[in-house]
Amino acid sequence: MMPGFVPGRRLLYLGLALALAACAQPWLPPGPWWLVPLALVSVAVIDAALGWRIPPLTCERRVSKVWARGRWGEVTLTVHHPQGRALRLALFDHYPTGWEMQGLPHAASRLAAGRFLQLGYRLLPTERGDHRFGRLELRVETPLRLWARRAWVGEGDAVRVFPDFTTVLKRSLAAADRRVPQAGVLRRRRRGEGTDFHQLREYRRGDSLRAIDWKATARQQKPISREYQEERDQQIVFMLDCGRRMHALDGETSHFDHALNAMLVLAWLAQKQGDAVGLFTFAGPQRWLAPTKGRAAFDRLLAGLYDLEPGEIHPDYVQAAQALGEQVRKRSLIVLLTNVRDEDSDALPDALRLLTRHHRVMCVSLREVVLDQVLAQPATDLDSALLHCGTLEYVEARRQALLKLHGHARELMDVTPQQLPLALVNRYLDLKESGAL
Template identity: 45%
Template sequence: MTLRPANTLLYLLIIWSLLALLVAFQPFLLPLWTVSGGVLAVIAIIDAWQVYRCINPHITREVANSLALNVWNDVELQLSNSTKIPYYFTVFDDYPLYSTTQGLPYRGQLPAKSTLALRYRLKPYRRGESAFKGVHLRVHSKWHCWEHRRFITLNKTIRIYPNFSLISKYALLATENRLGQLGIRKRQRRGEGLDFHQLREYQEGDALRQIDWKATARYRRLISREYQEERDQQIVFLIDCGRRMLAQDDELSHFDHTLNAILLLSYVALRQGDALGLMTFSGTSRWFAPRKGMNTINLILNTVYDLQPSIQASDYVAAAQSLMQRQQRRALVVLISNLRDEDSSDLEPTLALLRQKHLVLLASLQEQILTEVLEKPIQRFSDAIRYAATHDYLQQRHHAHEQLAQKGVLYVDTTPTQLPIRMVNRYLEIKRSGQL
């Protein structure tokens, strides 16, 4: 605890010092200067004693045990004053590292025998385990001559998870049949393999071939057949933790965007009745065997929430060999990485090995700056060179992906922000095509 003079006391001392200069020219003011100095000293001593003996308010913190990455979360501090003396204070919560806040520090008054609840917003931008250490409290004296700085230990460990807020948005829009607002396309499939699920009332957008005319005549209102894709299939994420995933276009790295994407696709696939698993490589190696049930989302969150990309080079062949040993049943393997042309020599044998048993979807992350360069107006010669080089690079990238497509490899080439929606749409297309 530290007692420091406040601005009010410093201003009074400055005035008293200026009065001393005046006394040098007007000696008859010496008694006034002496008396004012004594009064100031008495006031400062009494004020310091009052603030020093002031009892700390009781402080509690309300915050969720788990927070979403890069999402604003509410934190509440409650201060209780059990004494008969009001508090004048400034409070600053010792929030976790790698976070930003809104609403701190807070300055106010806590009346006697009362409780005050104050809220601020916290946005973490790094996953993993983190902690609140305590609360910094600056108590202002009654006459505002002193500030007593105190630290109240108030430990709280929390977990920062990938952004699961998109799942809630998906669930809400799915309930209201408005998934198009997210960019998710749900089309009825032509051909075999679509299983009958149930009859329901006709909804706007249903195809005519879905209408059950016998049921319609019986109930005297339009009745549609509802179908569902084949269930009990397996999806395994093969996630690159190598140095390429350290790339960062905005507040999140490509690796963080990848985790956000697999959470949304996991939710969608589990609702379809499929089993979800994952494996990481080229860094921290983790294996989660495919499971069914919506509780799998929590298990996946706890598996990946503290994963960080490494500085290792990506070893695709070793990852494929390890996955082939662990995953015996045919599955949709979603390989997510940030690919370059020079990866072709390793990537081709990797994909060939995986396709011996599994259906492979290759998701490659593209730097957002490439799109920005193409959209930026060309004003100088250097801009033209940069535009041409970027366009040539994207053409080569597209050509490499087309070659993979000719060999039967499914792929998604997209920016990190578009990855969740693009992967969900690709998954739904695969389900409706019966490829898996």
């Protein structure tokens, strides 16, 4: 504990009173007024000396090592006063910069000897990645409360902030359930109508006549149906654009964070379906996670992208496609997440042509919500008319760029960030059910 002293409120008030008295000295009767500041300094020194004798306190911070971006979490601080007189103290925690906070600083509290003081406050992480709590700052008032003895106690804590896994998990489970239409997932195939043979079972009302196994029916002397399941053991590789365009904001969340959340939704569902999931990033921090199966694959993906941030360069789609082709040999579903602009009309088709030689490619372009909002508003004056015309020109150029991609990617989507997770899930399930993978 490294102590220091800061003036208390009482000392500041006494100093102010002394300064006013000094200004009024010409109007005061003669006398030994110099004794007043001397006495004040002596009392302040004695009070500080008594503050040095305050026994050291122990402090503890209880904080989760893992946080979710955009979700409030609790932090608990505990102070133990082992012996001596009762103390008045205030406690402040140096939480990560930029986080939103509720509940600090706490007002000074009285703590008797041998007792514990427990305080709590709430934090809202605003950015993913690695963050660190500083040491706790403790201020203990001296006996006359002229000073506060300040000390930094305890150690810092390293924490990690992930995408909001709770929300992602709920959406994933809802999306995987055929019976939840409000989740927005459209499941068109009935039970038993996948593409991989699963088992024989008794005929049930609603089964297709094509599903009846007539040889088994003859042997068992009762109707027997063939039950199929959706394809398993496929590979999905997310090809994530980490270029400067992904900094674009819709509300308080960037396109990049929307893309990460959508990836996690689909990755969770894919590992539940028995598929392997991998990650390839380009136009920024370069990371490669080979496709793996099971819950461990989802955890690995989460750990591999939680601190990922977009860079400031333009994406080179052809170079990225060549690099990914060297990494992925087995036929896979490549999910390209990017923001298509008209200047991509030459490079992106070449990249898709390279990928589609050996893989099924799903090209997903994120569209800014503000474009739809501007076009939905009527033009009421010159400025709004110019804005409307400029937006129309931009949207048309973007549409033409997307049209050039239709011959190179079978799966092409142009969606807003809010539509992205469910659009990905619906298209993935369609591909699974059709056997296209």
